[in-house]
Amino acid sequence: MSERILVVLLLALNCLLVAKGETADEDFTTLRSLISTWKNTPPNWVVSDPCDDWEGIKCKKTRVTSITLSSFGLGGPLSGDIGSLSELEILDLSYNKDFTGPLPQSIGELRKLSTLILVGCNFNGPIPDSIGNLQELLFLSLNSNSFSGPIPPSIGSLSKLYWLDLADNQLEGSIPVSGDDIFGLDNLHHAKHFHLGKNNLSGTIPPQLFSSEMALIHLLLESNKLVGSIPSTLGLVHSLEVVRLDSNSLDGPVPPNINNLTNVRDLYLSNNKLSGPPPNLTGMDALSYLDMSNNSFKPLDFPEWFTNLKSLTTLKMERTQLQGQVPSSLFGLVNLQTVVLKDNKINGTLDVGSSYSRQLRLVDLETNSIDIFKQNEVPGVTIILKDNPICQEIDERAAYCSSYKSNFSYSTPPNNCVPDTCKSGKISSPNCICAYPYTGTLALRSPSFSNLDNNTRYLMLEESLMRYFKSHFVPVDSVSVMLSHQIMDPTQYLKLNLQAFPSGQDHFNRTGTSQIGFMLSNQTFKPPQPDFGPFYFLADKYEHFGNDEGLPESGKHSNIGIIVGAAVGGLVLLVLLLLSGLYAFRQKKRAEKAIGQSNPFRRWDTVDSKSEVPQLKEARMFSFEDLKKCTKSFSQVNDIGSGGFGKVYKATLPNGQVIAIKRAQKESMQGKLEFKAEIELLSRVHHKNLVSLLGFCFDQGEQMLVYEYLQNGSLKDALTGKSGIRLDWIRRLKIALGTARGLAYLHELVNPPIIHRDIKSNNILLDDRLNSKVSDFGLSKSMIDSEKDHVTTQVKGTLGYLDPEYYMSQQLTEKSDVYSFGVLMMELISARKPLERGKYIVKEIRNALDKTKSLYGLHEFIDPAIGLSSTTLIGFDKFVDLVLRCVEESGEERPKMSEVVREIENILKSAGTNPTEESPSISSSYEEVSRGSSSHPYNSNDTFDLSAGSPYPKVDPV
Incomplete structure (x- = not known):
């Protein structure tokens, strides 16, 4: 059969595929698993492709990114398989009241999720703590379910969260705030909505919940079991517009600084046990709705400051021990609609006045001590004076002596038509x-x-x-x-x-x-x-989708037709698949032959012919023409640095991604095996604190590595002032922590482990948030022999950072990186080079150290850019202690990198800083400070081997 006929058949096959053609295998399997436990799923979910035809499912390319199934009438549990949809960004299952059971822990595996909405279902059980893993989450709405247990503190780690709604559940326990090793809602500085009402939350409202850094506009804590006083820190959140603390058991006086909340429109403090005088709210010019009813305020004459609230529409002060006479000027507030002052001790004359608000509709003063009503009629306004002396002694039959009953509907x-008489x-x-x-x-x-x-x-x-x-x-x-x-x-x-x-x-x-x-x-x-x-x-549940979507008799007949058609189509598909398989096999052989002729990567000489092709996981092989084009023929404009290895260029891929290309000079190119080994090593390490290898080029006699581009350059540039970035103490601690995490990953989580062998400030790069990333793996070694704790190898490294034990023994261990990291920490403290004018920083600091003095007597070594205040350098002594352990002469006495990580995390916590919180993005330009410099952070130009001479004086082995 000719190739042309095969192509036609393949096109026909593509048109006939109805079972699964576009959705990625893993997502298709997950969706099928989910709906196998659900009730009332749409009929077309059975036979069609999810990315093409399933209602409520949206995809990008072949991956499911959005599931919006609100009001579908679905039911059943939410399977833990949901965590397999790794590209999911939106999940909305709202208004499916038959969804039951707990929310699975695997929900925390949806790392790209930005919107999670489960409003009005019937989910129960605790909210899983794994929800704190959803670091991209902007919108979290779980209200109106039956969730129980505490609010997970991990929610406090969702730094991007904008909307938090957990209202109308059965949540209990206290409101979580940050402390030792835990997060809290006080960390959510970007959140504008805390909707936590109608639960069983108990304990006090923590003062540390609020700060001036918060952006909250809605604070809803009504109808819980909260006790204690209202914290004065509430007055710091000037962005607030709605505050509901009503229907709890709060006591004590209202903090006087609550009138700092000048943007608040609605303030609900009713149904608590608040005492002291009612707060003076003068200055809250936006206040529209005020309800402080049913509290135990100190008896007080009617406050004159009420008449200063120019935006007031509603004033409710039932059972608050108000006394004296209501001033007629109150009713002249132009926006006033409702005044409810029932069950107080208000007396004297009620005078609404002739200039009362034209919006006024209700004045309810039932059960007070008013004995004179100046106007018997106020057109358009309902006046209630029942159980006042005026009704008991003068005119108990007057309209204003009845209770208030709303009959409004x-x-x-x-719309200019006559309503039809409808049936069914x-x-x-x-x-x-x-x-x-x-x-x-x-x-x-x-x-x-x-x-x-x-x-x-x-x-x-x-x-x-x-x-x-x-x-x-x-x-x-x-x-x-x-x-x-x-x-x-x-x-x-x-x-x-x-x-x-x-x-x-x-x-x-x-x-x-x-x-x-x-x-x-x-x-x-x-x-x-x-x-x-x-x-x-x-x-409400919608039950009228119609015969086209339900399964009445007509639908059943149509489904039978679909099944028969699918069976017939299946036979045709079987034949076509066999033919297409033969065609694909033939084309594959042709492609392999072509690649073998044109791609030198496949023809490298290796010791073992079975391992000719590097085992790459995510690195892409670029052609020389690809990189030539995106660098504009490697123009000087895109040259951002050079070193002993070669030059580094900034470039932009066609998809818009900015990259850094490390191009070897002809005289410095590695052998094929070495270059291949480096690529294979880099392609299997993936960590947020390691610079990512995106690809490579071994084409037309070139050796090039393609990395992610980091705009804030190297740590060395920052410490020397070349980049214009000022690193305070906390930023330096975070940089040390990020570097330590990257090394701990290489040593303890990669299999086999990797020793970097060239840790130095020039190989630590900073991204736009000053997160540190370890780069340049050109000297790295894998611990292939699992039975040994070292690798015997020729000594290579950088002057000043090299482990003396490794230099003497030529036995490379993980502790060699620990030593280099210790030197790097000294560099973070001092901003000095490890070797400068014949002085070695490790020896200099050891000699100057005096633990009896403040800052261990190291004032002269501390970089002036940090400052010398002991209040600024919190944890400095502990940091120096850790440094000295890292640079012990014996590797056995040095800590593991995982221990170093824990120590730095503890130092940051003692400084009141969250070790997992990223710094805000800064605007420093990596390109400007790097172009034209003699070296570049993506490569090393000061490494050496044994033949280059020793950086240390010769020492006789012990």
Whole structure:
């Protein structure tokens, strides 16, 4: 059969593949495993490809990156297999009330996850601590489930987190804050939302939870079991807009500095045991809603400062021991809508005045001591004076002597049409079309209004929803908002019933309900601000997807047709697969022959012919033309350094990735075996504190290595001032820690272990956040013989850093790197070269050391850029002790690198610094300081071997 016919058959095969053609094998297997435990999955999930056809599944190339299945009617447990979707960025399973069971620990394996939303399901059990592994997480919403146990402290390690909503669960225990070896919510400086209400949280509100560095706008802790006083540190968070501490057991006085929160619109302190005088809130000009009811405040005449709150719409002070007379000027606040002062000791005359706010609707002074009401009628305002002397003695039949009962309700009016009489459970929409709407409850957690009879407000909400749906192409014809007279629950949430009607048909498909659910669950829709405030949405179960998506009889017949068609197609596929296999085999042989002729990498002479090709995991082989093109023919413009090995160029790959290319000079090129060994070594080490090898070139007589590009250059440049980067004490500790972690990985986690053999400041590179990365593995050695603790090899290294024991014995061990690292730590302290003007830094520091003096008497050695303050150099003595252990003459007396890591972590913790927290990005330009220098951090030009002479005086072996 000719090749042309085979190509045609292969194209036909590609069109016929329906079982799994586009999704990566591992993701396809994981999805199949997940849905095997779920109920009510869509029919098309059975026979089609997830990346092409599965509703709610989105992919990039062949990897699943988004799962948004809100309101799908799914049920069952969430399998631990979810952790295998390593490229997943968004997971939203909201409003599937039949999802049950715990959240698996493997959720922490989704390292690229940025959005996790499980609102309104029925998950239970503890929130797994592994959630702290999701370092890319921006949005975490687990509210309205049945989660129990404590809030995992590991959430505090999510430095990028913007939204945290754990409300309406059964969480218990205290609010976690950072301490020894633990994280806490106080570390979430970028988070704007702490929604933790309606749980069983206990203990005090920790003072260290708040700081001036936080960006919080919503703090919701209502309806818990919190005790103790309100910490004064709350007044430091000037960004706050909504504060709800109501319905707890908080006591003591309200801190007076709470009036520093000048951006707060809604302040709820009600239903606690607060004492002392009510706080003076003068200066809180944005305050709209204030509720301090049901507390044990000290008896106080009605505060005049209430009349200074120009934005006030709602004042609630029930049972707070207020006394005296209410000034008429209070009612003149232009935005005032509601005043509730029930069960107090207010007396004298009630005078609303003639200039009262035109928005005023309710003044409730039930159970007080008012004996005179100056105006018997105030048009448009409900006045309640029941159980006051005026009603008991003068006019108990007056309207204002009755209890207040709200009878307000609202529903969207028809849009200039006559509502239809609908059948089969359908509802007439605002456009008078019968359909099955998507429904749910929109709960406003702190509305800034209390005047509920303003229809314009709800029409504005409906219009805002419709504009949003249309702009995002969601198939919604109209929306309806409804309120009944029972609109406020005990938590004082304002609950609205929301209906969204489908466009073009009488029901939604799953894609439509999922779109609506996702927009409301992930808070991308923002209601008109500031009136509506923070909200959450709980969808009702949608059961009207229709025959096209359910499994009634017609669906069953169509599925039978699919199965028969699939069986027939399977036979055709079998034949085509056999033919395509023969074709692929033939093409593979041709390709291998071509590669063997053109690629010198395949023709290297080796001792063992079976190991001709380097065993590469992630490194890419570049052609000479590839690198020539991206460096503009290795132009001088892209030359960023040179050394004994050759030159280093900055370049940009076609995909936009910036790289550094290390190009060997002809006279310095290694042998083929050595170059191959270095590439194989580098391709199997992957750690955030090691410079990544991206690829190599062995083409047209060239030897080139391609690395990730690090813009802040070498540690040597930073210490000498060439890069313009100032390294304070904490940054130096973090650089030491990152380097130690990289070495510990090479020594203890790589198999077989690797000894770097050339640790020095020029081989430690700094990224944009000043994270340190170990580079230049040209002298590295693998510990291939597992029965030996050393490698006997020719001495190579760098003057000043070389381990004397290795030099004398020619036996290289992991402790040789430890010695070099100790010298590097001395360099971090002093910014001096290890060997300078005939003086050796190790000997100099040992001779000057005096542990009876402050800073061990090493003032003259400390880099002035750090400073000499003992308060600045926290942990300096412990750091020097560790340095001296690292440079012990005997390798056995030196610590392992893993021990060094732990020691530096402890020093950072004692300095009040989180060892895992990265520094912010800085703007220093690596390119500017490196170009034209005599050496470059991607290569070493001052290494030596034994024939070059000794860096140390000759010592007779013991």
